[in-house]
Amino acid sequence: MHAFFIVLTAFFLAGIGIAQAEIVHPLGNVVHSHGFSLHEPLKYPTNFTHLATVNPDAPKGGTLRLMAYGTFDSLNPYLLKGNAPSALPGFSLLGVSELNETLMTGSHAFQLSSDEMQVAYGLLAESITCPENCAWVTFHLRPEARFHDGSPITPDDVLFSFQALRQWGHPRYQLAYQIVEHAEVTGKHTIRFDLTAENRCTQLYTLAELPVLSKSSFPDKNRQNPLQMTEPLIPPLNSGPYRITRVIPGKQLVFERVADYWGRDLPINRGKYNFDRIIIDFYRDLNVAFEHFKTGAFDAYIETVAKNWHSAYDHPAIKTGAIKKLEIPLSSPGGVRAFFFNTRRPPFNNASTRAAVSLMFDFNLINRLLFYQSYQRNQSIFPFLLNQLWNRPDPTTLNLLAPFRHQLPARLFSEPLPTHRETSHPAAAKRQAIQLLEQAGWFYRDHRMVNAQGIPLHFEIIHPTKGLERIVQHFIKNLADIGIHVTLRALDTSQYRQRLKRFDFDLIHYPIPQRMLPGPEVIDFFHSSSAQRPGSMNFAGIEDPVIDQLIYGLLTARGIDSLHSHAQAIDRVLLWRHYIIPGWHSPVLRIAYKARLQYPDQMPQYGFSFAHWWEQTKHPHNPMHEPD
Known part of the structure; x- marks a missing residue:
């Protein structure tokens, strides 16, 4: 048996801990995989069909109305200037954001694995190739990956995103991508990154989380910063399961599900992103937000005040069962x-x-x-x-x-x-x-x-x-x-x-x-x-x-x-x-929600998201029970 395969089988932590590794003999000690994990073997093999924390048959449809704490004056999350929604505390729990899809999913705060400590599975990239010392990594893009205008997501888009974020992006991106010594497009669907520091394997997560922007949507390269949007509140071209269709500056965003979303049927996405529309209202005062929730202004409320949870949920909707209370034990507070x-x-x-x-x-x-x-x-x-x-x-x-x-x-x-x-x-x-x-x-x-x-x-x-x-x-x-x-x-x-x-x-x-x-x-x-x-x-x-x-x-x-x-x-x-x-x-996440909402049997240990929930239909034909 090949030496590197023995190392991976006996000790997943020797290099990148890839499960279901395939040896690529022409390149020597190199593995090819659908994902990676540094400290534990991957839970899901190459041929997995869906995550354990979803209902794979969840019906699509309905509207979910939620609240976010804070305000925003930009939809560009990639620059230091401006206040973007994704930077608000707790926004990652809502199941939507203005961020572009990333090369892989599972380790980023907005795509956190719900039942594994720290992993990355292919998203825009269907797989990676990498040597055991992680000196370089090649991402193999999915040919079907598309932006919302139908244009394909190419290695040139990945290269542009990397270069632009490293040179002009938020200082956090500028620092993160200094790990790359060289990047080049190596094929119609492949791009390779050569890494610099000795702790290269940890840095694979940083590259996996690279948001891929459309190179063609930033046509003017003569500006001082090509990432700077002329109108910061006009939704940029994106590639995810939702698009922003309405913006009330600082007050509301409306996300609508993309019916022909290219990644809808991926195993990593099956059973997720079930609502046709998600409306996010922004509040600067949590007391006002809570009072509006009690009047039915939105459908679910993540309670962060222990006193409220114990003493303020005595309104009629709770007593009639129209609103239910849920405590989700968490292994990580996020x-x-x-x-x-x-x-x-x-x-x-x-x-x-x-x-x-x-x-x-x-x-x-x-x-x-x-x-x-x-x-x-x-x-x-x-x-x-x-x-x-x-x-x-x-x-x-x-x-x-x-x-x-x-x-x-x-x-x-x-x-x-x-x-x-x-x-x-x-x-x-x-x-x-x-x-x-x-x-x-x-x-x-x-x-x-x-x-x-x-x-x-x-x-x-x-x-x-x-x-x-x-x-x-x-x-x-x-x-x-x-x-x-x-x-x-x-x-x-x-x-x-x-x-x-x-x-x-x-x-x-x-x-x-x-x-x-x-x-x-x-x-x-x-x-x-x-x-x-x-x-x-x-x-x-x-x-x-x-x-x-x-x-x-x-x-x-x-x-x-x-x-x-x-x-x-x-x-x-x-x-x-x-x-x-x-x-x-808090050892639990507290959620009050309208009874028409449903969630999977297996609740997340780590990364909660409303992306896993759905709306009860009048004629349900799925095996998941109505929540207690």
């Missing part, structure tokens, strides 16, 4: 919430100050008073570790951290994570915080914390949602007790997003979107290269050589155990250097 200190400027360029402020966040009190004990404290910044309590670092993690012993706090190597030091005695926490502030040069005088020049310690928390105010007020009160003054400033979502892009804040609370298993996105979140790049999600401004080295190890790790240890090591540095205050998560 995004990890945390408070991020901006270390680029005072006062949070000092670790002792950050540590003192962190001690004043009393999650246990907030969970009891406001959350009906419905939430759990995050023990990690990574979704797959959220519920695992690392009281002490395991031996493998200690080995990873040992080379940096003289650069890290001594307590990091022996004590629990800071979240485990939360005390039920507020007075003790306050004494600790005051001691830390004194180490940082602050002193408690006349009920204020001041420095040697008498300047008081003050910072601002900005936020876009009133829901956060009642939570943060408890935090602010605790800080006031030790002499720290905090301004809480509410901004509309557009202002908020612009300030985040410029890193113009002291402290924010934000859910960073992540894959179930960490991948190249951690560079955008925590690596030095992204700290000063406008538009990055390195909100804390982390420029830490230790974390940079650990990220490199994380991206080259193979196997869940190795991934665990590297993630734990990064967690310990992030938390013991107090770059963040870990937030909280």
